[in-house]
Amino acid sequence: MHKKTMTFRCLLLAALLCPLASVAQQAPATADIRDLASSPRWLTTKVxxxxAPQTDVKANYPGVVGISTWDPERNxxxxxxxxxxxxxYDNGGGGYFFITGDHKTHVLVPDVGPTKTMVRRLETLNQCEFTYSREVPRDMVENNPLVRIHVVHAPYTGTVETLSALKPGTPATP
Structure with a gap:
């Protein structure tokens, strides 16, 4: 029941935020959630x-850096x-996601952990790049002024093996 309440609140928040984001750069209408499946894993390549797109600040935002898997068939x-x-996974790094019908908002609903539903602005989504942005405290330090970070991902082709921690009975990711 709690998940349904959180999902409803997230949908309501996304609907309220969409008109406010209309002046920002948006993902093209041709963006397709299935492009997330074009690679079994994605790597954060730049933050x-x-x-200031010329300045990579990944080191200041380690919490958003990593390898990710996305299964659009099961969200x-x-x-x-x-x-x-x-x-x-145990720190909110696994759960459900969806992209709103206007292809402008990417929403995460973690299964467990301290992180609650997260609404992110979808900037780019195609077979070569997945970029979202969101507001966070500068350098992820509480009480710092908010900044909008852009997190850029590319298909991961490295050798690190990822071991899923999804709980038994939970649909697995690829």
Missing amino acids: YIEG RYEFFYTDTGKSK
Whole structure:
């Protein structure tokens, strides 16, 4: 019941935020959720603050950096550490996701962990790149002013094996 309440609240929040984001750069109408399935795993390649795309600040935002899997058929995601391939599932790094019908908002609903539903602006989604943005405290330090970070991903072709931590009975990601 709690998941349904959270999902409803998330949908309501996404509907309220969409008109406010209309002046921002948006993903093209041709973006397709199935493009997430074009690669079994995606790697964070760059993080930058809005207005400064030439400066990579990944080191300041380690919480958003990693390898991720997306299963659009079941709307499931899971995040992994880039060095070990260990799952971030127990800290909110796995659950359900959806992209709104206007292709402008990407919403995550974690299964477990301290993180609640997260609404992100979809910037780019195609077979070569997946980029979202969201507002966070600068350098992810509480009480710092908010900045909009852009998190860029590319299909992952490295050798790190990712080991899913999805609980038994939970649909697995690829």
